[in-house]
Amino acid sequence: MEAVKNAFDFGDMPRSELGLAAAALAFLLWFPAMPHSSFGMATMIQFLMFSLYGMGWNLIGGYGGQVDLGKAQYVGIGAYTTAVMMIRWDVPFWFSMPVGMALAVGYSFIIGYPLFRLKGHYFAIATIATSLVLKDLFEVWDFVGGARGLELPLKGDFPNWLYLQFREDYYYYYILLGMLLVGLIYMNGFRHSRLGYQLRAIKDNEHVARSLGIDVHWSKIKAYAMATAYVAMVGSFHACYNFNIEPEDTMSLDLSVLIAMMAMLGGAGSMWGPIIGAAILVPMKNYLGSWLGGQAGFAGMDLAMYGLIIMIIAAAQPRGVYGIVEAMRARRR
Amino acid sequence: MALLQVDKVTKRFGGLVANHEVSFQVGQNEVVGLIGPNGAGKTTLFNCIAGFHQVTSGSVVFDEQDITALSDFQVARLGLARTFQIFQASGDLKVVENVMVGSFMRTSSRGAARRAALEAMDFLGIADTAGEMMTELPVAAQKRVALATALAGDPKLLLLDEVGAGLNPSEIDGLIELLQRIHGERGVALLLTEHVLEMVMKLSHRVIVLESGRKIAEGEPAQVVKDPEVVRAYLGDHYVKRQKENGDA
Numbered sequence: 001m002e003a004v005k006n007a008f009d010f011g012d013m014p015r016s017e018l019g020l021a022a023a024a025l026a027f028l029l030w031f032p033a034m035p036h037s038s039f040g041m042a043t044m045i046q047f048l049m050f051s052l053y054g055m056g057w058n059l060i061g062g063y064g065g066q067v068d069l070g071k072a073q074y075v076g077i078g079a080y081t082t083a084v085m086m087i088r089w090d091v092p093f094w095f096s097m098p099v100g101m102a103l104a105v106g107y108s109f110i111i112g113y114p115l116f117r118l119k120g121h122y123f124a125i126a127t128i129a130t131s132l133v134l135k136d137l138f139e140v141w142d143f144v145g146g147a148r149g150l151e152l153p154l155k156g157d158f159p160n161w162l163y164l165q166f167r168e169d170y171y172y173y174y175i176l177l178g179m180l181l182v183g184l185i186y187m188n189g190f191r192h193s194r195l196g197y198q199l200r201a202i203k204d205n206e207h208v209a210r211s212l213g214i215d216v217h218w219s220k221i222k223a224y225a226m227a228t229a230y231v232a233m234v235g236s237f238h239a240c241y242n243f244n245i246e247p248e249d250t251m252s253l254d255l256s257v258l259i260a261m262m263a264m265l266g267g268a269g270s271m272w273g274p275i276i277g278a279a280i281l282v283p284m285k286n287y288l289g290s291w292l293g294g295q296a297g298f299a300g301m302d303l304a305m306y307g308l309i310i311m312i313i314a315a316a317q318p319r320g321v322y323g324i325v326e327a328m329r330a331r332r333r
Numbered sequence: 334m335a336l337l338q339v340d341k342v343t344k345r346f347g348g349l350v351a352n353h354e355v356s357f358q359v360g361q362n363e364v365v366g367l368i369g370p371n372g373a374g375k376t377t378l379f380n381c382i383a384g385f386h387q388v389t390s391g392s393v394v395f396d397e398q399d400i401t402a403l404s405d406f407q408v409a410r411l412g413l414a415r416t417f418q419i420f421q422a423s424g425d426l427k428v429v430e431n432v433m434v435g436s437f438m439r440t441s442s443r444g445a446a447r448r449a450a451l452e453a454m455d456f457l458g459i460a461d462t463a464g465e466m467m468t469e470l471p472v473a474a475q476k477r478v479a480l481a482t483a484l485a486g487d488p489k490l491l492l493l494d495e496v497g498a499g500l501n502p503s504e505i506d507g508l509i510e511l512l513q514r515i516h517g518e519r520g521v522a523l524l525l526t527e528h529v530l531e532m533v534m535k536l537s538h539r540v541i542v543l544e545s546g547r548k549i550a551e552g553e554p555a556q557v558v559k560d561p562e563v564v565r566a567y568l569g570d571h572y573v574k575r576q577k578e579n580g581d582a
Binding site (some may be wrong): 063 | 385404405406408409410414417425426430431433434435437438441442443444446482483486492506
């Protein structure tokens with residue numbers, strides 16, 4: 001019961017922050033009713049997806065301080081579970097999504113156990129390695145379509161809520177928005193849980209954490225598993241939304257890095273950080289990236305720009321955009 | 334039965350013997366000081382007791398349980414708390430949340446953890462800093478927060494490693510009074526290492542002296558400082574020889 005109360009307890013957040021969050025939510029709820037292009041809608045859907053990916057990353061990377069560059073492997077597990085179950089056994093999304101989450105969490109326990117024997121840069125490199133190995137495996141595994149990937153069958157009967165197939169994008173949009181709200185409330189509960197506090201103590205100093213009776217290794221594995229659940233959930237959604245998945249777009253290093261980058265840009269270790277990061281980087285990627293690549297003839301220039309932004313943030317304010325906001329608030333006091 | 338029994342503990346790092354067959358006890362509700370010159374192996378001994386290092390040989394028994402092979406976090410859960418020489422300030426957590434991490438060792442409820450944390454902070458006179466960030470506090474207050482965090486886990490024995498380091502004389506007086514209250518009112522046994530000898534002398538019922546990893550003396554504070562072995566360890570052979578010559582003359 002206390003866990004539920006903790007999840008809905010926003011009392012430790014400044015009023016101004018909650019006001020802004022409410023305004024943002026109102027905007028997100030209204031957005032489909034406003035005039036927008038289909039590209040704009042696709043961008044918003046990507047923004048919501050990356051917000052959730054980033055929140056998952058933030059759980060272990062931000063609160064726990066364990067820089068994880070292999071989140072894409074869990075996108076892949078979620079996406080492939082949903083796709084395979086729908087193609088082979090006709091299983092609806094709402095059943096395959098929890099299965100995908102469970103598989104991803106189970107897998108995360110198996111690789112988390114050895115991964116968290118490593119620290120710092122070694123941990124980050126190892127997460128990249130596990131993710132790439134899984135991707136390579138999927139590329140040669142015929143059962144899941146190999147490198148060509150899988151195409152989801154059209155079920156017809158639109159709007160099809162069971163299999164998450166819609167003609168209009170706003171259905172997908174609202175489902176994702178619902179997931180984001182559930183994810184936020186769960187994250188708020190996590191912040192206030194024993195593990196949430198212990199994880200932040202681990203990030204500060206592992207020796208001190210251990211002296212306070214915290215099983216550091218096990219705590220990291222648990223948090224990693226929770227982070228995994230977020231990512232796999234959206235991975236399942238991704239399969240239905242895209243109708244077509246392949247190892248390259250669900251498990252690539254690019255995706256892992258983008259997830260980590262958004263959370264870090266917005267503010268690692270803060271509740272709103274990943275959302276802020278996604279709100280900045282996803283539109284930039286879509287609009288600036290396509291303009292630079294298409295009209296201006298500077299393909300790949302957008303990647304250089306992210307690099308620059310990340311360097312500036314890392315040098316000026318390691319806690320990201322949210323850190324800048326916090327610093328300004330502290331100065332005003 | 335003593336609360337803590339250290340029996341012939343030896344700790345080697347490769348060829349270096351940091352502790353050699355050190356044995357001593359800490360009784361229920363006793364205050365024991367552990368002194369010795371730099372490099373005598375005090376911190377290593379602490380780390381062996383707290384489970385941070387595994388001993389090379391010997392045994393450690395705490396509260397009638399053999400803890401020699403346990404990990405540091407398991408030892409902590411049995412009620413053996415410790416403070417560190419350097420206390421890491423948190424960028425993410427408020428002071429009270431830091432202390433709550435200590436109380437979460439005994440409860441999983443946020444409300445109960447918060448109450449225990451505030452109670453410990455109130456006991457140490459830092460309840461007014463609850464809402465601040467650790468980085469905003471002066472060193473003396475940070476040390477109190479570290480003590481409150483350890484106390485919030487309701488320990489039976491507290492290992493204090495150089496808790497007076499970096500404090501000025503008046504702050505040290507405050508700390509001595511605080512430790513006396515932790516011991517007197519909460520019944521927590523203390524084992525402390527300290528460079529500030531005055532503090533050890535005032536607080537300890539018994540003092541153990543280490544030199545080069547070996548125990549060279551044990552006894553009441555006033556007697557131990559007169560022990561020629563101890564004087565030699567602290568001030569060197571040369572000093573003892575000159576003292577003798579002066580005495581003879």
